[in-house]
Amino acid sequence: MSKLLKQNERGSLVVISGPSGSGKDTVVSKYLEGRKNAWLSISCTSRPMRPGDEEGVSYYFISKEEFEEKIKNDEFLEYAEYNGNYYGTPKKDIEDKLKNGIDVILVIEVQGALKIKSAFPEAICIFIMPPSMEELRNRLVGRKTETKDKIIQRFTTAYQEINEYTKYNYVVTNDLIENAVHKIDSILTSEKCRVDRIEEVYLDNSEEAIHELLMGEEFINEDIKI
Numbered sequence: 001m002s003k004l005l006k007q008n009e010r011g012s013l014v015v016i017s018g019p020s021g022s023g024k025d026t027v028v029s030k031y032l033e034g035r036k037n038a039w040l041s042i043s044c045t046s047r048p049m050r051p052g053d054e055e056g057v058s059y060y061f062i063s064k065e066e067f068e069e070k071i072k073n074d075e076f077l078e079y080a081e082y083n084g085n086y087y088g089t090p091k092k093d094i095e096d097k098l099k100n101g102i103d104v105i106l107v108i109e110v111q112g113a114l115k116i117k118s119a120f121p122e123a124i125c126i127f128i129m130p131p132s133m134e135e136l137r138n139r140l141v142g143r144k145t146e147t148k149d150k151i152i153q154r155f156t157t158a159y160q161e162i163n164e165y166t167k168y169n170y171v172v173t174n175d176l177i178e179n180a181v182h183k184i185d186s187i188l189t190s191e192k193c194r195v196d197r198i199e200e201v202y203l204d205n206s207e208e209a210i211h212e213l214l215m216g217e218e219f220i221n222e223d224i225k226i
């Protein structure tokens with residue numbers, strides 16, 4: 001059977017942001033479970049490791065000096081300074097994944113997301129919203145991994161970040177993880193159906209198609225002649 005459409009099969013560049021405590025990392029890791037057509041980019045950071053962090057899994061942990069060397073060598077797709085530390089998306093591998101039809105997911109903060117949006121207007125930017133500020137507070141305090149000062153800093157930054165949601169293409173409220181994962185799946189599925197992904201339509205003129213596809217068929221319900 002010959003195909004009717006040729007579509008752009010390139011992977012999508014997907015940016016996911018949200019304040020600390022929005023649950024974006026959990027939503028993304030659930031979304032990625034068992035999915036072969038999506039790849040999570042691992043960032044570099046100069047922030048110290050926290051309990052539960054794993055080298056090469058959470059981040060590549062490098063020194064400030066090493067980070068600045070990589071900036072000089074143009075090794076980042078984007079980078080930003082956030083709460084006094086550097087965070088950056090390594091360029092390496094991204095183009096290869098996209099070319100092979102794999103969606104590349106970047107979980108990054110707002111400044112980085114805006115840089116990606118202006119450099120790659122086709123990027124799909126999703127903001128993960130906490131269901132309420134009370135819930136955000138509970139999640140930040142409940143982690144028990146940081147000092148009071150750090151938590152206050154994260155909470156203040158969260159307020160500023162939430163105000164930036166209008167710069168994204170989609171907002172997903174993380175009330176229940178399964179709901180949020182389902183919404184991300186739906187967004188990415190719909191994006192693949194966009195008309196501007198169609199590169200060619202193999203549609204003969206209708207007379208030729210009628211001749212080729214219908215002539216010679218026996219139809220049972222011929223028009224009844226009176």
Ligand code: 5GP
Nearest residue numbers: 043044079080082087088089107108109112
């Ligand atoms: P955390 O210190 O909590 O791991 O991360 C702080 C913030 O930096 C989070 O919002 C996280 O998504 C963001 N982040 C992680 N990697 C990158 C990156 O490569 N670039 C940018 N711009 N932000 C990042």
